[in-house]
Amino acid sequence: MIPTPDLSHLTNTDFEKVYEPAEDTFLLLDALEEDAKSLKSINPGICLEVGSGSGCVTSFLGKVLGPSVLYLCTDINPHACRCTLLTGRQNQVDVNVVNGSLTTPFQNRLAHKIDVIVFNPPYVPTLEKEASDAQHSGNIGGAWAGGTDGMRITNVLLRQIDSLLSSAGRFYLVALKQNNIPEIIETMQDQYNLTGEVLLQRRAGREHLFIICFKRQSSISLQ
């Protein structure tokens, strides 16, 4: 078993500004751990976590995949970027953080070069305005505010995946039942030939959470 990363260096003041790991985060860690063997088999060179928040997920991935992999993170919240860096250090994982939106800073240079993309997005259905305000200000509201169907931010990322993912690459996404999982999977299949599969699901309070993993059709037939 891989231990949950040490976050003891982060304080309540940090978690007023940065998303504190919760059920969604832990479900994602569980999925990554269950999938570890198959993930290692593709011999990843570059991992990118979008919206890294506290840095908990990337530090965990660093323990799963080891030090010969490049770990990149983005977050629109500058406090999250700082926490991600500190959490990497605390857990001896060498993490590179960029204060930026989704994958945009890397789109030019890393086309078809990223082996693992992970996103635990702001998935909560909210007013559209709440989501757009949070995206502009980069504050903690950006951790959950997802617009009418909770898909406002995720939908933008879904359009970026195909151009970045390597041929054997994997994309792990956290989603809520209300986000319409079958529709997400169908869209990715029809538009990009990326095949999605639900790895884990769990009810946590009012939320019914899912972890979906997407792969290219070609990489699946090789297995």
Added chain:
Amino acid sequence: MVRLLTHNLLACHAKDCNTNNFPLQFKDVQLEIREADFNPEFLKGFMPKIDWKALVDTARQLGDTSLPLEQPEMVDDEFLKNLHHILLEIHVEEGSMTCPNCGHVYPISNGIPNMLLAEHEIG
């Protein structure tokens, strides 16, 4: 942290800025050297993904001339140690990066590059 490794992967992504938008040019930088664990396996795996010319030019601008102009096919320990130092141990803590094409300035503060764009700058 902005190390030359990260810098080698960042391009300008402002609206309509699609050519000659890489590498971003460092300006007014404050550097810090911090030792990192030497990992030849990581370096060898990452080498094919490096834009070599951008790395050599940027290292030279920061005063390090230890890399050859062409990426060598056979790598020895001395080369890997130089590469290790340049990619992973030079930290740009403060300063900025300017796009060579559109002139957009991306600030760096506390070692974190700010690649955010305002709404009207997004393509």
